[in-house]
Amino acid sequence: MKRPVPIYEPLYSLKPIAENIWIVDGDLIEMDAVVTKLPFSTRMTVIKLANGQLWCHSPIQPNQALFDQLDALGPVAHLVSPNKIHYAYIADWKKRYPEAIAWSSPGVEERAAKQKIPVSFDEKLTNEAPEAWAGQIDQLVFKGSTYIEEVVFFHKDSQTLILTDLIENIELSKECSCWHRLLFKIGDNTYPNGHTPRDLRMTFLFHKEIARKCYQRIKGWKPLNVLFAHGKCFIGNAEEKLPQAFFWLE
Numbered sequence: 001m002k003r004p005v006p007i008y009e010p011l012y013s014l015k016p017i018a019e020n021i022w023i024v025d026g027d028l029i030e031m032d033a034v035v036t037k038l039p040f041s042t043r044m045t046v047i048k049l050a051n052g053q054l055w056c057h058s059p060i061q062p063n064q065a066l067f068d069q070l071d072a073l074g075p076v077a078h079l080v081s082p083n084k085i086h087y088a089y090i091a092d093w094k095k096r097y098p099e100a101i102a103w104s105s106p107g108v109e110e111r112a113a114k115q116k117i118p119v120s121f122d123e124k125l126t127n128e129a130p131e132a133w134a135g136q137i138d139q140l141v142f143k144g145s146t147y148i149e150e151v152v153f154f155h156k157d158s159q160t161l162i163l164t165d166l167i168e169n170i171e172l173s174k175e176c177s178c179w180h181r182l183l184f185k186i187g188d189n190t191y192p193n194g195h196t197p198r199d200l201r202m203t204f205l206f207h208k209e210i211a212r213k214c215y216q217r218i219k220g221w222k223p224l225n226v227l228f229a230h231g232k233c234f235i236g237n238a239e240e241k242l243p244q245a246f247f248w249l250e
Helices: 064-075 091-097 106-116 176-186 197-204 205-220 238-247
Strands: 015-018 021-032 037-046 052-057 076-080 101-104 137-142 150-155 161-162 225-227
Touching: 015 225, 037 064, 037 176, 037 197, 052 064, 064 150, 137 205, 150 205, 225 238
Parallel strands: 052 076, 076 101, 161 225
Antiparallel strands: 015 021, 021 037, 037 052, 137 150, 150 161
């Protein structure tokens, strides 16, 4: 099978970022880009809270080997949809962990209903961290886009900023076609100069000052690491990379 963008093996395995925080890389998905379908790698983040419960950000495609690892680590208690695009597998995870709380992001319930995807949520994410993880994970609804609002998170102990689509840093493989390379170049979201994708930046055109205030808030958290769903993360170099990625708000 040709892989236009690399996968980050081993897949469906907990990979530590720091104490009590892991990423899990999944297989490729294809996103509709109107003229074609673009391949993207997938990733979720797992945090073990102080009470031993697991907080799962943007759950990827279900996998029994992953479930086994999580069950050995602690009870899965929180399933987080960080934006209205990242929710498709929450219903499957909810079947596996019916006691877990499914957290909705702005607009996700409306999108799921429109796409006729059967998923239900228990609680809504806001600018304030709920009691379940207050003091451990800060959060903010990143506003200003006319298309999407993403909830961003900051794991205090590891100084890790957790984004989803606000930064993409797509690595291209030798198997990537010229057509896909051109589209990614137009998107301005490729390694090593990962940015907020160009199409997403355009949706902030009329409310850039609102976005800038949100950016200054997350920059003020002084992250060491930045995790996101697609492409190579920024590990240990956030001070340098974050302003580059958000150059349009600097």
